Every structure is written in structure tokens, then in C-alpha cells.
Amino acid sequence: MTLFFPSHSRPGPPVTSTVVAMTTSASVGPEGAIGTDVTVTDRLVDANEQYAAAFTDPGMDARPVLQVAVVACMDARLDLHAALGLELGDCHTIRNAGGVVTDDVIRSLTISQRALGTRSVVLIHHTGCGLESLTEDFRHELEMEVGQRPAWAVEAFRDVEQDVRQSMQRVRTSPFLVHTDDVRGFVFDVKTGLLREIDPT
């Protein structure tokens, strides 16, 4: 998804399509420096073998210890556990492009609350989000390119604070959720690492 990366952040092959810039090769490039036949997934699998070798079963229940679900953007610069002081087992993390409260996020929150005991919801958007540079024209461009209009909305936005407010409102007004009293929204600053809380009104 090249559109979510500023052009300066990721050296690589030139992008030839304005809409869908699929990666043409999965091999790790010069910056990865681990050989042309080793894909990034191979690298992850190797890392997992080392992780598992040192892993001991923590004996945890699936129910999050802190009874909280965090909905956040998928942005690579946002390390939720580190930024929020979270440990393994503490929370549910639900992420997508923008941290948008879509029907599928409501689905996950509903299961999180009704089947797995969470009570609080934390929403995290961030500065410099890729969705700020998109518009709903993205769907039209997709349709022109592939001949099919996606069913989903792009959920692009211009005002990150307003988007957090809208997300809070969607959670608070969902008829499927049982706990909507503790819903708080924040903007994470990717340059300072600091969260800024957004007033819901």
C-alpha cells in the first residue's frame, strides 16, 4: 500500500500505478541485506523460531487482563504496547487503516465485550496518517482500474480530531456493545510519541 507511505520514507522500485501499487518482489532489498532469495516472510519465520525457542507458556486466559480494547491505525510507527505500557495479555488490539470504527471493528468490539469481558475502549488515531491524503475518489479510481467498485468506504478524513470524535460517537451509539461509558479517543504524535486526548464534544 504505497499510498500509506510518504515517498521519502521507503526507497524502492518506482511506483507505476496511482491507485494500487502492488509490491512486485517480496525479496528483502539492499536495506534488508540478507540476500536476494530470502523474502521478508522468511525473515519473520526465522525470527519466530527464535521467539518460540525462548517462549514459555504464560498460562494466560484469553480474556484481556486490563479489560480494555484498543482500536488504532495500522501505521508502522505506532508501537501500541510500548506507547501505552501494555504487557502481553493486557488488551485487545484492533487495527486497520486509520483506526476507523467500521462495521468490522464493531464486530470485534462486540465479541471483545460480550465474549471476552472487556469494558473500556481506547481509540487512537495519529499525526501524519495516510488517510489524510486520500479522498473518496480513491474508490472511483479503483473502479476505473479494476472494473469493480469496492463495497467499503475509504473513510478518508481531513481533520484528525473530528475523525476521532466520529469514531467515539460510533462506538458510543452502537446497539451491539454493552459497555459504552468508558470510551476515550486520542491522537498519537508520531514525532513526540505523546498521546493527546480529544474532547468528545
Ligand SMILES: [Zn+2]
Ligand atoms: Zn494512520
